[in-house]
Amino acid sequence: FFTRVKYYNNHVIPNKNDIYFCEYNNNNIYCNITMIDINEVSSKNINLSSFKIKEELHPKFWPKGKLNSRVRLRLMDIADDFIEELSIDWVKPKDIILTGSIANYNWSRYSDVDIHILIDFKKVYPKNTDFVDDYFKSKKENWLSNHEDLKIFGFPIEISVEDSNEDNPSSGRYSLYKNKWIVDPDDFQDAVISQDFVKKRAAKFMTQIDNIEKELKKEKDLHKCEKYGDKVYKIFEKLKNMRGEGLESAKKEMSSGNIIYKIMRRAGYIDKIWDIYNESYDKVNSIVDKRK
Numbered sequence: 001f002f003t004r005v006k007y008y009n010n011h012v013i014p015n016k017n018d019i020y021f022c023e024y025n026n027n028n029i030y031c032n033i034t035m036i037d038i039n040e041v042s043s044k045n046i047n048l049s050s051f052k053i054k055e056e057l058h059p060k061f062w063p064k065g066k067l068n069s070r071v072r073l074r075l076m077d078i079a080d081d082f083i084e085e086l087s088i089d090w091v092k093p094k095d096i097i098l099t100g101s102i103a104n105y106n107w108s109r110y111s112d113v114d115i116h117i118l119i120d121f122k123k124v125y126p127k128n129t130d131f132v133d134d135y136f137k138s139k140k141e142n143w144l145s146n147h148e149d150l151k152i153f154g155f156p157i158e159i160s161v162e163d164s165n166e167d168n169p170s171s172g173r174y175s176l177y178k179n180k181w182i183v184d185p186d187d188f189q190d191a192v193i194s195q196d197f198v199k200k201r202a203a204k205f206m207t208q209i210d211n212i213e214k215e216l217k218k219e220k221d222l223h224k225c226e227k228y229g230d231k232v233y234k235i236f237e238k239l240k241n242m243r244g245e246g247l248e249s250a251k252k253e254m255s256s257g258n259i260i261y262k263i264m265r266r267a268g269y270i271d272k273i274w275d276i277y278n279e280s281y282d283k284v285n286s287i288v289d290k291r292k
Helices: 069-086 129-146 195-218 222-248 256-266 269-285
Strands: 019-025 028-036 095-099 113-119 155-163 173-175 180-183
Touching (some): 195 256, 222 256, 256 269
Antiparallel strands (some): 173 180
């Protein structure tokens, strides 16, 4: 069994934060035990100050409450260049939407300039819209990797394709074509973040990810390596589902699920998940010449 031990008859003096493996046999506890080093992320180290609601939209993007005309034209030019790379001449976008926190009162230094190209996926390839979604996502990743330094007032561009057949629950959606709000931004005045809950939940996820990363690096058993990849992917799925459910709730962007996801992303843990998952795959599928 695993137990936390402070002192044992003056013979064992472990650190109070360490976890030890003890063997129990015939009413005796053998304390020549093996220490297991687990680094736990503290919720006290998680800062939520960047989630503070602002009293106004970002002034450089929205002077006097209206979208900066220079910004609008530049975003449309960028969107047109991205659309051209999609190579789907038989389908025209229904709209180009500026959304995300930069189009809302919860903007911060971590914000992206979220541009959504609104396209009917069924008109692209009606037999398999999942394939269409995967195709657009690959185009997005390729575009972003080629334009990492593309920014508006220091905020990076995040461009993607959105299926016009699906409802988007987000507030703050501005049509660049029509030059008007499709969905007004939310001032979130009634939003209250459950700070203790989101900090503890995020810290728990971070600890799990850190421990999986550590165990994977020293693991030689390929079956166990594959299991670590599965574990970290399940954490991502849980985070994604929590965020989706939160965005569909009354609190939307300020829901606990969305805040937890953003905490993880800002701390680099979403990227770490994929690093671990890819490392697991590479370990399992590589062939090593053991004769060396």
